[in-house]
Every structure is written in C-alpha cells, then in structure tokens.
Amino acid sequence: MNDSTDKQYDIVIAGGGMIGASLALALSPLGLRIAVVEAVARGEAQQPSFDDRSTALSRSTQRMFEAMGLWDDVISAATPIRRIHVSDRGRFGFSHIDAAEQGVEALGYVVINRVLGEVLQSALAKSEAVDVMCPARVVDLDVGGDFAVAGIETDAGRHEKLCGELLVAADGANSALRPMMGICARKSDYGQHAVIGNLLPEKPLENCAYERFTDQGPLALLPVADDRAAFVWTVSSHDADRVLGLDDETFLTELQEAFGYRVGRFSRVGKRSAYSLSLSKALRLTAERGVLVGNSAHGLHPVAAQGFNLGMRDVAALCDCIADARSSNPTADLGDPDLLGRYAQWRRNDQGKLVRLTDGIVRLFGSSSPPLRAARNIGMLGFDIIPGVRSLFARHMMGLAGRLPRLSRGVPLK
Numbered sequence: 384m385n386d387s388t389d390k391q392y393d394i395v396i397a398g399g400g401m402i403g404a405s406l407a408l409a410l411s412p413l414g415l416r417i418a419v420v421e422a423v424a425r426g427e428a429q430q431p432s433f434d435d436r437s438t439a440l441s442r443s444t445q446r447m448f449e450a451m452g453l454w455d456d457v458i459s460a461a462t463p464i465r466r467i468h469v470s471d472r473g474r475f476g477f478s479h480i481d482a483a484e485q486g487v488e489a490l491g492y493v494v495i496n497r498v499l500g501e502v503l504q505s506a507l508a509k510s511e512a513v514d515v516m517c518p519a520r521v522v523d524l525d526v527g528g529d530f531a532v533a534g535i536e537t538d539a540g541r542h543e544k545l546c547g548e549l550l551v552a553a554d555g556a557n558s559a560l561r562p563m564m565g566i567c568a569r570k571s572d573y574g575q576h577a578v579i580g581n582l583l584p585e586k587p588l589e590n591c592a593y594e595r596f597t598d599q600g601p602l603a604l605l606p607v608a609d610d611r612a613a614f615v616w617t618v619s620s621h622d623a624d625r626v627l628g629l630d631d632e633t634f635l636t637e638l639q640e641a642f643g644y645r646v647g648r649f650s651r652v653g654k655r656s657a658y659s660l661s662l663s664k665a666l667r668l669t670a671e672r673g674v675l676v677g678n679s680a681h682g683l684h685p686v687a688a689q690g691f692n693l694g695m696r697d698v699a700a701l702c703d704c705i706a707d708a709r710s711s712n713p714t715a716d717l718g719d720p721d722l723l724g725r726y727a728q729w730r731r732n733d734q735g736k737l738v739r740l741t742d743g744i745v746r747l748f749g750s751s752s753p754p755l756r757a758a759r760n761i762g763m764l765g766f767d768i769i770p771g772v773r774s775l776f777a778r779h780m781m782g783l784a785g786r787l788p789r790l791s792r793g794v795p796l797k
C-alpha cells in the first residue's frame with residue numbers, strides 16, 4: 384500500500400473550499416507537509432464554495448484570520464456589521480443587537496465568497512507547506528497501518544495515490560469522503576431554497592444587517608460595498624424556479640413586499656442564484672485516520688449565518704489538537720485515535736447546539752400555528768427586555784461562547 388511512488392504527506396485534505404483551504408493555511412506554520420485536493424479549478428464560475436454568495440464572518444472567524452495573518456487582505460474587501468435588526472413580517476415587534484452595546488467594534492463582517500476565495504487561494508499558492516492538486520478529486524480510500532491512502536483522479540484522467548497520517552474530509556455537505564470513511568449522516572430537506580443576489584436599497588444599510596421572518600421563510604439583507612445590499616431570500620422549493628425566472632422588476636416587487644420599506648425602495652438587482660436547503664449532521668466526526676470538518680460534518684440552514692463560522696471553529700479545534708500533540712512529541716502520529724477523539728469531544732457540544740438552534744429557529748418562525756406564533760413574539764420581546772439574554776445570544780453568534788481554541792481567540796499556533 385505504502386508504495387514508494389506514492390506521494391507522502393502528514394495530512395491530506397479532501398476539498399479546498401472555504402474550510403479546506405482555511406485549514407491548510409491554519410496548519411501551515413506547524414512544519415507539516417500538507418496536500419489539498421480540490422475538484423474545481425480556481426476562478427471557475429461553477430466553483431461551489433467560492434461563488435457569488437456573501438458570508439457573514441463572526442468575530443471568532445475574524446480573530447482566526449488575524450492569527451493566520453490574512454485579515455488585512457480579507458478586511459480590504461469586507462463590510463462591518465454594527466447592528467442586527469430582526470423582525471417578523473405582519474407583527475410590529477422587532478429585536479436588535481448592537482456592537483457598541485456588546486463592547487465590540489463590529490458584530491461581524493460581510494465578505495463575498497469569491498473574494499474570500501481569492502485571498503485563500505493566493506495564500507495557498509504561496510505556501511511552501513501545502514501542495515494543491517486541482518482540479519482533482521478523491522475517488523477512493525484505503526486505510527490501514529500507518530497511513531490513509533487517498534486515490535485521486537485529475538480532470539485529465541491521471542490517477543495518483545496520496546499517503547497521509549491523517550485524512551481530513553472538507554468536501555462539503557454531500558461529502559463523498561464521509562461514506563468512504565464509513566460515517567453516516569442524518570439529512571433532512573427543509574423544502575426551501577435560498578435565492579441570493581444583491582440590489583441597491585434607496586437608503587444605505589449603514590452597517591446594519593436585517594433578518595425578517597416571513598411566511599415563506601427568513602429573508603436577510605446584509606450590507607456590502609458601494610451601499611449595495613446582499614439578500615438571502617428563503618422561498619418554498621416549489622416556488623424557487625418561478626422566483627428565479629421573474630424579470631427584475633417583478634422580482635424586486637415581490638422581494639419588496641416580503642421585506643417592506645424599512646430601507647426604502649429596492650432597485651438594480653444583480654444576478655440571482657438558488658441553493659437547496661437541508662440539514663445534515665454526521666453521526667460521528669472521526670474514523671480510522673480520518674476526521675470531518677465544516678459542512679461534511681454539519682450542514683446548517685443559513686438563517687443565522689453560522690455554517691462557515693462553525694466550520695472555522697472545527698478548524699481551530701483540530702489545529703489545537705494537532706499542535707499540542709506535535710509540541711509534546713515532534714513525531715507524534717497525527718492519526719492517533721486519542722488525538723482524533725479529543726477533537727471529536729471538543730466539537731460535539733458547539734456543533735449540536737448550532738444544529739438545534741438553527742433548526743429550531745427555522746421551525747419556530749416557519750410555523751403558522753397560533754401558539755407557536757405567540758411563543759415567538761414573547762421570545763422576541765423577552766430577548767429585548769430580559770437583561771443578559773441579548774448579550775448571551777450575541778456571544779454565541781459572534782462565536783465567543785464556550786472553551787475556545789487558540790486560533791478562535793486570535794492566538795497564532797506558532
């Protein structure tokens with residue numbers, strides 16, 4: 384199996400999207416040999432991770448990019464969120480979270496995935512620690528003895544074997560690696576699509592992010608560059624094709640009706656795309672010489688803008704476990720079950736909480752049952768008036784709750 388023609392690495396990462404690329408860069412100061420296998424070429428329009436979506440980065444993700452020396456590049460293309468305004472269509476009440484009240488400069492930052500992708504991929508291209516195989520996909524896996532051996536196939540049809548002490552699946556919610564590792568996932572379809580794009584509101588958002596719950600599902604407006612707003616509009620899957628096919632004027636009229644006139648009239652809508660929404664959760668996070676990170680471990684509804692941020696905390700925790708193992712023993716086996724077990728135990732709570740929270744919000748605000756409608760209005764009221772509730776919630780949303788790994792605290796690994 385461990386043939387001399389095989390390429391040898393300490394860690395092989397399958398998937399070089401938002402999470403896989405970040406993990407490789409986070410690990411690179413540790414003196415490890417790392418391979419990233421990514422299926423879709425840089426700059427391709429169909430790159431599924433670095434696409435036209437905008438992502439709200441939490442404060443803990445910001446700190447990670449700072450510790451990794453990438454924040455100056457990210458912030459040059461990011462827009463700060465200083466307020467979050469939450470409302471329920473057809474009700475008068477609303478809630479808000481304010482950066483100043485939480486004692487922070489910003490609650491988070493909005494960045495376009497494609498731009499974040501350029502930052503990460505440029506850094507990977509310069510990294511001496513990381514070899515990127517792209518476009519190539521992992522097609523099989525053989526684990527035993529001291530290595531996991533990933534079989535990869537390039538677009539040109541060439542086959543190679545990559546050996547690593549540890550194989551990381553960062554290949555997204557429909558992970559091909561997860562079943563190869565013998566890990567099952569529970570999945571449920573929300574019957575919703577997120578329609579995304581950007582538009583020009585009459586009044587600038589002034590660093591405020593809006594979340595509005597409607598009968599169809601949540602609708603978010605995020606501040607982005609040039610006074611434009613990125614929207615994430617959740618619609619029923621039955622209606623997604625119709626909504627995508629609307630002419631610009633009719634689309635804006637329907638979106639405006641769902642959102643209201645809080646930021647004036649909408650105009651100049653850009654290109655739109657739709658994403659099918661489902662919840663997925665892997666039943667285990669580790670296998671022999673293998674771990675899951677990011678969406679391969681948990682795919683969330685985007686309602687609370689937490690999927691990537693949660694995945695970045697997976698990255699930070701895995702980096703801590705690996706850095707600790709190698710600092711006490713420079714030849715420590717990175718596929719050691721104890722090391723992988725520490726990672727899994729650390730991540731269980733945070734992942735479980737976010738899965739329950741996002742799923743709970745979608746179900747609570749998606750219900751037309753009168754008792755649940757009453758409960759959510761009381762909830763929003765309580766959120767605003769009960770001391771401490773808002774701060775507690777804000778700390779979770781900023782990714783600052785619980786025991787944080789070094790990178791999530793902004794502390795470099797080396």
Ligand SMILES: Cc1cc2nc3c(=O)[nH]c(=O)nc-3n(C[C@H](O)[C@H](O)[C@H](O)COP(=O)(O)OP(=O)(O)OC[C@H]3O[C@@H](n4cnc5c(N)ncnc54)[C@H](O)[C@@H]3O)c2cc1C
Binds near residue numbers: 400420436439559677
């Ligand atoms: C509409 C929408 C809005 C969102 N907004 C936010 C937000 O504001 N904040 C937030 O935190 N999260 C947000 N998310 C969630 C976030 O986008 C995901 O959590 C994040 O993209 C997960 O990154 P990932 O790298 O784990 O997976 P992916 O982004 O799916 O990347 C997987 C990568 O693996 C590659 N790949 C797949 N199979 C193979 C293979 N066999 N071999 C090699 N490579 C392979 C793919 O090409 C891809 O590059 C949003 C999601 C949606 C749908």
